[in-house]
Amino acid sequence: MKKIYSIDKNENILDYVKKNKILKKNIIKNCNSNKELIDILKKKKIFFFIKKKKKRKIITIIGHSNNGKTTLIKELSLHNKINEYNNITQISNAYLSKEKYGDFIIIDTPGHDDFFYIKKKAINLSNLVFLILESGKEIEPNTLEVLEYIKKKNKDFFFLINKIDLKNNLDITINSVKKFINLNNLKSVFFKISAKKKIGIKEVTNFIKIKKYERIKYSYIVESNFIKGKIITKILLNSNFIYLGGKIFDKYNNIICTIKKIYLNSHEKKIAFSCELVEVIGFNKKYSFGKKIFFKVNKKNLLLSDIKKNKEDFTFLKPKKKSFFLISDNSNFLETILRIFNSSVFKKKYNIIGKKIINNCFEEEIIKECTYLYYGKRKFKKNSVCDFYSLYDIYSFLNKKKNINYKYKNLILIKKIFNKKNCKIFGVVVKRGCLNLNSNYSLIRRGVVINSNIKISSIRFLNTYKNSVKSVSECGVIFKNYNKIFIKDILFKD
Structure with a gap:
């Protein structure tokens, strides 16, 4: 020691x-x-x-999907690659800002409503909150829930009205923001920006530099990944310092990590100080976003550690209803799926008999009358596992009211996807009927209609552009108004 x-x-x-x-x-x-x-x-x-004294502000950015949150973070942060699944942020992460914009830490949050509990965690560990609104839209009811929680925690927050370069009615958004500020007697400020064209971003960052905040007391886990047989955990180090051979405790005084390696900005270090984003090797398992960690034994929680027992990775119950066993490569995903199943809509119909976080491989447990439900990055080839890549797919799988029959004249199957610089090209197979350039199509995924107004901008068949393609032929298609299409999706027309 x-x-x-x-x-x-x-x-x-x-x-x-x-x-x-x-x-x-x-x-x-x-x-x-x-x-x-x-x-x-x-x-x-x-x-x-020699201890270095640093004070970095921590800023959480919250916004609905397609409000331009990810493009703003790409512009502000040093990292060009932001973690996204199916072009939607589903994991929280932290990034360092660029030097030209200042010295602060940015926390990215998912935009979907089911990740509200992650947004709460992000608000708790930040000094300042930015709420992104899209120009031409009013403040949505889900944003009001976030604002109520921010007021409870007495956190400072500001509005960012994004996409001002588009020809949207900006006055609608400004009036709704002003109404909210006047009704609640707040001193909040709003900024008009365009994340794509970098308009108004310097005004926002200059405003951040003026503001002064106290340092946050505790340190938190931001991200945990399984890479090349090792668990690499990113820590937001607010207090104290860490060194090789040091130990990290949870709130029940259990040792959860003996530090083997420390990485700071992808450089290996022997020691790391406060107000840094640090990657550590040595944790015994993956931990979810926002978990509070300690570097000394907490005397206040000694009684709790005696009473509290370590929870098992999964528990089994007697199956009464239609049962599922949940598996994922991320603990945040597991919590999100559990919250969906525990909601009043699905609680009566379905039963969760177990859950498990997997790292590299998955061994099936022998459970009768059970369906394995996987949500994450990897793809399973096993028939017993239902794998999903977005929350919309899970909702459509559970809601079987909108199921349809595939008895249509025109039926097209998505076979391949090619990502180009400016657009996505979809390789499709016309199974029945024909594919027309001027007609509207509906999209089916796992038996549920996702979108009923999809338009086609171009069709390419044998290196020539055409207006229509007949059945039993493969061609390349670019869609006009919708790109969230995946392999094995089906397009149809009555």
């Missing part, structure tokens, strides 16, 4: 070093005030560090 000595607490630390009472296994911090001590430590090869 390493001992940590501080100059502030122990004034005679120089005498201890000279008398060899401090060994190489020990650590000395805050030694920037004594040059003589630094020279001795270097000669004796004793580990020490």
